[in-house]
Amino acid sequence: MQIKPLKIGNITLHNNVFCAPLAGYTNYAFRRLCKGYGAGLCYSEMVSAKGLKYGSENTQQLLFTDEQEGLAAAQIFGSEPDVLRAACEHEKLQPFPIVDINMGCPVPKIYKNGEGSALLDNPALAEKIVKECVKSGKIITVKMRIGLQESKLITAEFAKRMAGAGASLITVHGRTKDKVYAGEVNYKEIAAAKRAVDIPVIANGGVFSDEDAQRLLLETGADGVMVARAALFDPQIFCDLTGGARESKLEMFNKQTAWTKQTCDERFATVFLRKMAAFYLKGERGAAAYKDRLFRAQTTDEVSAIAKEMWGQK
Ligand SMILES: Cc1cc2nc3c(=O)[nH]c(=O)nc-3n(C[C@H](O)[C@H](O)[C@H](O)COP(=O)(O)O)c2cc1C
Structure with a gap:
């Protein structure tokens, strides 16, 4: 795929190939591995903003990073703007200059709490969350889906509002909440988001090879790609995407x-x-x-x- 540096806020990433947040997997070791194989940015698994506030998350495991990992990004979820902002300002997030807000998680427990993908149906609240989090001084990114269901796709409008609220980058997972992780990726919706905003848009969904990444970029005009499940089976996919050498x-x-x-x-x-x-x-x-x-x-x-x-x- 076409590799290029990417600027998010005041940080320039050496490339536009991202490793997705994956709950249960993208811990320090996994991120460091993917980074070593070429990923330009790796996100932590999602961390509850409320959990951080009440000290109930196992943050040592979820949010450990060090100089060997280098630039790292965290992902948080929640629905209360002040709690999310406090999470951004929490000492545990101090080593992470980039913080992503999860607006795509379809898990019922999260959705029913008005968190994750539920925010797609509440753009005013989502906007407030981004505005509040930006005040923390972190570079705020948003990871969204294209809507809750096929009958109501909201991608471009939602992306525009998040950019307007101060997000520095948007990742669009090209599936609805109802589709969870299955089915076709909607290239057109990702392309519409890209046209609607002037911040970088990262396309996510269905990248299992360099050809997949190339097609996703070509069809959407996005600025980069994010790889999720493929990396679980083969972290060295980032070597293929970035032209690096594999190891055993x-x-x-x-x-x-x-x-x-x-x-x-x-x-x-x-x-x-x-x-x-x-x-x-x-x-x-x-x-x-x-x-x-x-x-x-x-x-x-x-x-x-x-x-x-x-x-x-x-
Ligand atoms: C096991 C698993 C855990 C995930 N955890 C998260 C998460 O913590 N935060 C998030 O935004 N997305 C999460 N996702 C969604 C992925 O980041 C990604 O958007 C999705 O899998 C589509 O990309 P893919 O087709 O390359 O797998 C998860 C997906 C899987 C399969």
């Missing part, structure tokens, strides 16, 4: 293991790394038997030993 799965997994252990306790790290190793096995011969063994592993050392067996010769 074992090298990749060893890095991820070391960095995960840096921020997560042994129990969490074991469960997380088992899950990741199983993703990376997708399409490989003998995957079922290895997965079976992985899910019985009780320590990170056991997971590492199985990974060495799986990928040591490749």
